[in-house]
Amino acid sequence: MKHIPHQALWLQWLLLAVALLALVGGLSQPGQLQQSNAWLQDRITRSQARPATPEVVLVLADDRSIASIGRWPWRRALHAQVLRHISAGQPQSIGLDFLLTEEDLDYPEDDLLLAHTMAASGRVVLPVVPIGGGGQEALLPLPLLAQAAAALGHTAIEPDSDGSVRRFHPWQQATTAAGGMLWPHVTIAMQCVEHPQQASCQPLQRPPEAQALPPALSLIGFASRHPPFTRYAYIDVLQGRIPSGAFRNKHVLIGSNATGVATTAATPGAPEQAMMSNVELLAHTLHSQLQPHALHPASTSSNVALNLALVGAGLLAVLLLSPSSALVACAALAVLALGITWASASLWGSVLQPMAALLGLATAYPLWSWRRQTAALGFFQAELRALQQQSSTLLPGIPRRRGDFLHWPGAGVCAGGCGAAWWPGAGGQPPGRGR
Secondary structure (H helix, E strand, O other), X not given: OOOOOHHHHHHHHHXXXXXXXXXXXXXXXXXXXXXXXXXXXXXXXXXXXXXXXXXXXXXXXXXXXXXXXXXXXXXXXXXXXXXXXXXXXXXXXXXXXXXXXXXXXXXXXXXXXXXXXXXXXXXXXXEEEEEOHHHOEEEOOOHHHHHHOOEEEEOOEEEOXXXXXXXXXXXXXXXXXXXXXXXXXXXXXHHHHHOOXXXXXXXXXXXXXXXXXXXXXEEOOOOEOXXXXXXXXXXXXXXXXXXXXXXXXXXXXXXXXXXXXXXXXXXXXXXXXXXXXXXXXXXXXXXXXXXXXXXXXXXXXXXXXXXXXXXXXXXXXXXXXXXXXXXXXXHHHHHHHHHHHHHHHHHHOEEOOOHHHHHHHHHHHHHHHHHHHHHHHXXXXXXXXXXXXXXXXXXXXXXXXXXXXXXXXXXXXXXXXXXXXXXXXHOOOOOOOOO
């Protein structure tokens, strides 16, 4: 067996580079390596968590409120009283995260009272409630209440493959009894109450059927601390123990986090809080949008470019550097990938997906080391066979070996001096040499 020529090693490296870069490019596409990229995203989200913005305030129907008022659902006259008290403080917006899709048959006058209160406030946003899979169908609030609301917004969430919520649709196309429409997220609708001139608040210029949905989901940048937001119990607001001035210039979210009443979701990216009620999730979503750099997924082209560049540099390192130096270079490139991902999220809010690069770097070094070792072993094996043929000619009594040459007597130290291994009685030199 002849050792592998230098040109053949170059060809093998080129084939390895093409195959590995094609694999990394494929794994950089959307939907690939979801679990590992989501795991990394959770760590980045936690590291990027900022203190909760004071603009967001929660009014919660908690366990104490239910114990004081009585079993759920409550009369809508109570909601009207709470809205009247909060509106007196001139908040920026009020998000009422309650299911108000049916008439109150027991107290029909309460619906009219709540509608009048909402219309007088002019700042109440009601949810378009998703039903069915994917939130493609939704229920509108009671027509009387929908007309009185300042705006409507969807509350559909986008769980990942592991069932955890990390993202939301800024816009969601949903079918209601009134037909198909493109709805903003309820937190976007709340911001539009105070700032209707924003670009995201402008009405559609084309029919919903022709309007293209935004290409990417937005990520939820969870706030730090637990609990992060200023929160008041519903019963305290109802009884006037919280002054109206506490809501001045605030975005107020009213909802439930009571046991057995609130809808919860898994949120692994939230610091110190794995499960979260829907109204709290809305608060974190609103907080994320109010930050200077709202988190969003990086584009596919950015992910592909980053991953290919890092793996390409790793492939050059394993080709041109010594094995130990190449190992250090690949480890440094992996750290660089994580550093770039963290910096991108911190400075621009763009969350990259570098797991394809990490996988490529972890694969490039052992594969090429195996090929380089195979070439080196082939060279030593050829040399040992040549030496065996020479020894058989000079000393016919020495048998020729077969099988794995690493198992031959003396082959383990051949790299340190084949002559000493094969000719121990000749002072470490074959006959006919050195005399």
